[in-house]
Amino acid sequence: MAKITASIITIGDELLIGQVVDTNSAWMAQELNKIGVWVQYRIAVGDVKNDIISALDEESKRSHIILITGGLGPTADDITKPLLCEYFGGKMIVDEGALKNVKNIFENIIKRPMIESNLKQAEVPDVCNVIQNTRGTAPGMWFEKDGKIFVSMPGVPHEMQGMMTNYVLQHLQQSFIMPHILHKTLLVAGIGESFMAEMIKDWENVLPANMKLAYLPNYGGLLRLRLTATGDDKNETETELNKQFDQLKKLVSEYLVVGEDIQLEAHIGKLLQQKNKTLATAESCTGGYIAHLITSVAGSSKYFLGSIVSYANEVKENILSVDENTISQHGAVSEETVKQMAQGILQKIKSDYAIAVSGIMGPDGGTAEKPVGTVWIAVGDHQKIETKKMHFRFDRRRNIELTAMNALNLLRMFIVNNN
Amino acid sequence: MAKITASIITIGDELLIGQVVDTNSAWMAQELNKIGVWVQYRIAVGDVKNDIISALDEESKRSHIILITGGLGPTADDITKPLLCEYFGGKMIVDEGALKNVKNIFENIIKRPMIESNLKQAEVPDVCNVIQNTRGTAPGMWFEKDGKIFVSMPGVPHEMQGMMTNYVLQHLQQSFIMPHILHKTLLVAGIGESFMAEMIKDWENVLPANMKLAYLPNYGGLLRLRLTATGDDKNETETELNKQFDQLKKLVSEYLVVGEDIQLEAHIGKLLQQKNKTLATAESCTGGYIAHLITSVAGSSKYFLGSIVSYANEVKENILSVDENTISQHGAVSEETVKQMAQGILQKIKSDYAIAVSGIMGPDGGTAEKPVGTVWIAVGDHQKIETKKMHFRFDRRRNIELTAMNALNLLRMFIVNNN
Numbered sequence: 001m002a003k004i005t006a007s008i009i010t011i012g013d014e015l016l017i018g019q020v021v022d023t024n025s026a027w028m029a030q031e032l033n034k035i036g037v038w039v040q041y042r043i044a045v046g047d048v049k050n051d052i053i054s055a056l057d058e059e060s061k062r063s064h065i066i067l068i069t070g071g072l073g074p075t076a077d078d079i080t081k082p083l084l085c086e087y088f089g090g091k092m093i094v095d096e097g098a099l100k101n102v103k104n105i106f107e108n109i110i111k112r113p114m115i116e117s118n119l120k121q122a123e124v125p126d127v128c129n130v131i132q133n134t135r136g137t138a139p140g141m142w143f144e145k146d147g148k149i150f151v152s153m154p155g156v157p158h159e160m161q162g163m164m165t166n167y168v169l170q171h172l173q174q175s176f177i178m179p180h181i182l183h184k185t186l187l188v189a190g191i192g193e194s195f196m197a198e199m200i201k202d203w204e205n206v207l208p209a210n211m212k213l214a215y216l217p218n219y220g221g222l223l224r225l226r227l228t229a230t231g232d233d234k235n236e237t238e239t240e241l242n243k244q245f246d247q248l249k250k251l252v253s254e255y256l257v258v259g260e261d262i263q264l265e266a267h268i269g270k271l272l273q274q275k276n277k278t279l280a281t282a283e284s285c286t287g288g289y290i291a292h293l294i295t296s297v298a299g300s301s302k303y304f305l306g307s308i309v310s311y312a313n314e315v316k317e318n319i320l321s322v323d324e325n326t327i328s329q330h331g332a333v334s335e336e337t338v339k340q341m342a343q344g345i346l347q348k349i350k351s352d353y354a355i356a357v358s359g360i361m362g363p364d365g366g367t368a369e370k371p372v373g374t375v376w377i378a379v380g381d382h383q384k385i386e387t388k389k390m391h392f393r394f395d396r397r398r399n400i401e402l403t404a405m406n407a408l409n410l411l412r413m414f415i416v417n418n419n
Numbered sequence: 420m421a422k423i424t425a426s427i428i429t430i431g432d433e434l435l436i437g438q439v440v441d442t443n444s445a446w447m448a449q450e451l452n453k454i455g456v457w458v459q460y461r462i463a464v465g466d467v468k469n470d471i472i473s474a475l476d477e478e479s480k481r482s483h484i485i486l487i488t489g490g491l492g493p494t495a496d497d498i499t500k501p502l503l504c505e506y507f508g509g510k511m512i513v514d515e516g517a518l519k520n521v522k523n524i525f526e527n528i529i530k531r532p533m534i535e536s537n538l539k540q541a542e543v544p545d546v547c548n549v550i551q552n553t554r555g556t557a558p559g560m561w562f563e564k565d566g567k568i569f570v571s572m573p574g575v576p577h578e579m580q581g582m583m584t585n586y587v588l589q590h591l592q593q594s595f596i597m598p599h600i601l602h603k604t605l606l607v608a609g610i611g612e613s614f615m616a617e618m619i620k621d622w623e624n625v626l627p628a629n630m631k632l633a634y635l636p637n638y639g640g641l642l643r644l645r646l647t648a649t650g651d652d653k654n655e656t657e658t659e660l661n662k663q664f665d666q667l668k669k670l671v672s673e674y675l676v677v678g679e680d681i682q683l684e685a686h687i688g689k690l691l692q693q694k695n696k697t698l699a700t701a702e703s704c705t706g707g708y709i710a711h712l713i714t715s716v717a718g719s720s721k722y723f724l725g726s727i728v729s730y731a732n733e734v735k736e737n738i739l740s741v742d743e744n745t746i747s748q749h750g751a752v753s754e755e756t757v758k759q760m761a762q763g764i765l766q767k768i769k770s771d772y773a774i775a776v777s778g779i780m781g782p783d784g785g786t787a788e789k790p791v792g793t794v795w796i797a798v799g800d801h802q803k804i805e806t807k808k809m810h811f812r813f814d815r816r817r818n819i820e821l822t823a824m825n826a827l828n829l830l831r832m833f834i835v836n837n838n
Contacts, residue, residue, distance in 0.1 A: 017452050026440045
């Protein structure tokens with residue numbers, strides 16, 4: 001069976017000058033993969049007519065499916081819609097469904113009279129199938145030409161996602177006979193990419209031709225291993241993949257965090273729910289980022305009670321009951337302080353487990369004795385607190401992320417080892 | 420003067436199956452723009468030989484500069500280095516500088532003996548200039564062919580950033596005579612893209628040919644307007660740009676947040692420092708995300724004291740002193756509760772200003788009376804607390820971000836209006 005391939009074209013100067021990070025492509029690629037479409041090329045071009053046309057020409061030679069996002073706004077810098085109309089040889093007409101949608105949004109949600117450019121949102125080329133936008137004003141457009149499918153959608157992520165979910169994915173499935181692309185991913189900690197590769201090379205070298213292993217290093221010493229299998233028969237491919245994946249899991253068991261593609265914070269949530277235990281955090285240098293990661297998981301209110309972000313020393317003393325002598329003698333970034341922060345949060349919030357962190361994230365605030373990147377982490381429960389000192393480097397954002405991931409992983413090990 | 424153009428090629432299957440969001444391209448584009456290089460094309464390809472070669476061929480026809488990231492790791496799925504060696508007609512040799520660097524990292528940082536694949540990291544094609552990696556083991560490579568420059572760098576963001584900052588940008592500046600590309604950006608709130616366009620169309624329609632306005636809608640009702648000017652003479656271009664930008668600022672003054680390209684959280688930090696005031700937050704539904712945004716700004720410890728993330732009602736009652744009758748009568752998501760949370764945080768942390776939020780982020784937890792997306796926000800000081808109810812829709816992540824941005828904007832308006 002031929003591989004069904006897709007190219008993603010994202011349009012907008014904001015992507016090229018770096019003002020916006022493209023999160024759409026990753027989301028689209030994931031969804032396409034699930035239905036068996038292989039994304040082979042991703043292209044970002046500016047709001048420049050010739051560049052867009054050249055991308056359409058090139059990608060339609062390369063792929064079966066060309067998905068286009070962006071450039072559909074009501075303002076003058078968005079040139080995509082008239083360009084597509086010309087490219088596919090159509091003329092602009094008003095789509096009644098899109099018009100009704102725009103009117104409804106202005107009457108009932110925005111509650112302001114429409115202007116000329118809003119009405120223009122309802123115009124589409126007469127050579128496309130219109131994809132109604134249930135989350136915004138700009139309709140999507142489905143074109144077919146020389147056996148290739150072109151879909152144009154807005155660049156606003158939740159609008160694009162709505163169209164993909166409600167319309168595009170199922171219509172693509174109806175348009176092609178797809179091979180099955182299946183992935184299984186596991187998470188390991190405490191081992192680098194090259195050592196892992198060395199450890200499993202005998203297994204990796206004899207993988208069947210339809211399978212491929214990828215190493216995805218992550219922040220905080222975490223490494224994901226993703227095994228991919230392609231095949232025409234879903235059950236057969238799945239059975240083969242599971243067999244190889246089980247072998248891989250055994251080979252890496254010493255470093256295995258979990259045998260699924262899950263964020264560490266979600267995995268910890270599952271562990272806590274299994275044990276019917278609760279968690280709270282006391283954060284200085286991470287400024288609430290650990291609590292944010294934990295609460296980004298739906299349902300986290302079942303096990304997460306809260307956090308005290310003690311950025312100022314007075315908050316450490318007055319709310320977390322850290323001894324002011326401890327801070328004056330050992331400093332806010334010290335084993336003693338972070339231990340008392342953990343004890344303080346356990347007492348104040350009455351959770352079963354606690355994480356506490358204090359460090360110097362940079363770029364300023366470092367000293368010779370405690371340079372930027374120095375972090376103390378404490379994890380524990382009402383019986384025992386464990387601490388660890390870490391040294392990171394580089395920039396503030398990365399230090400915050402590294403501190404959070406390491407703290408979560410230390411808590412995970414504490415939970416697993418203190419059963 | 421000819422525009423100097425660049426293409427960015429990112430390599431790695433993980434980008435195409437959507438497991439990783441490409442943040443490198445945005446960062447690189449920003450830095451290239453600052454030195455006057457226009458990024459016209461961005462391409463992501465998998466670890467597939469023919470696709471990489473075809474991208475190199477196509478982009479070298481299109482652009483003066485081709486920047487490549489990814490595919491340089493020590494594992495079997497990284498095929499870029501031997502491929503580049505073949506493409507540029509070289510043979511692999513050991514680079515002494517790179518070897519010294521790999522050895523140093525293993526001896527002094529990783530503290531484990533090296534294996535074969537680590538040593539391979541020090542091999543480079545003999546037809547490139549080696550860019551030493553001060554933050555990792557894989558060296559960068561600078562190739563020149565037919566007047567075009569190709570630079571290959573690792574995909575790990577901070578390693579790539581180190582090479583760009585320490586080597587690539589200055590060597591590119593020495594290789595070309597660059598035109599100047601200047602941007603000025605302002606932030607507005609409370610007006611949609613199309614209404615803004617209507618409001619300023621007379622001005623926008625007569626902009627000089629070397630200037631371009633872009634509309635960049637953002638979460639939380641914020642809109643950025645970016646004015647770009649290109650020219651050979653820096654001073655002249657800057658003067659023209661400033662003149663037009665000042666006109667734009669006047670036109671949008673009613674909705675203007677700030678006349679610079681700054682995140683809202685950084686702008687609030689500046690406001691607080693100007694007034695010598697402090698801030699604390701009491702967060703339920705945002706789970707620490709507002710505190711995280713504020714503390715992601717370097718130097719925020721000067722004005723941010725801390726946060727109480729009161730995910731559980733007991734934390735609202737016991738630490739923020741919210742009356743338990745208030746919660747049982749009005750609910751945790753109510754004007755009364757959020758007001759008491761704000762008062763509680765002002766008393767507990769003794770900050771000058773407070774933000775408090777409570778809402779239902781989804782996907783679960785909604786009721787007929789308070790559906791998912793219902794949020795109460797309070798902002799204020801020791802004299803006055805203002806509240807606002809908001810209704811969001813869609814997914815959990817977006818609701819958290821929308822709540823945070825709206826809360827920050829309400830605080831900004833409170834600070835500005837209560838001088």
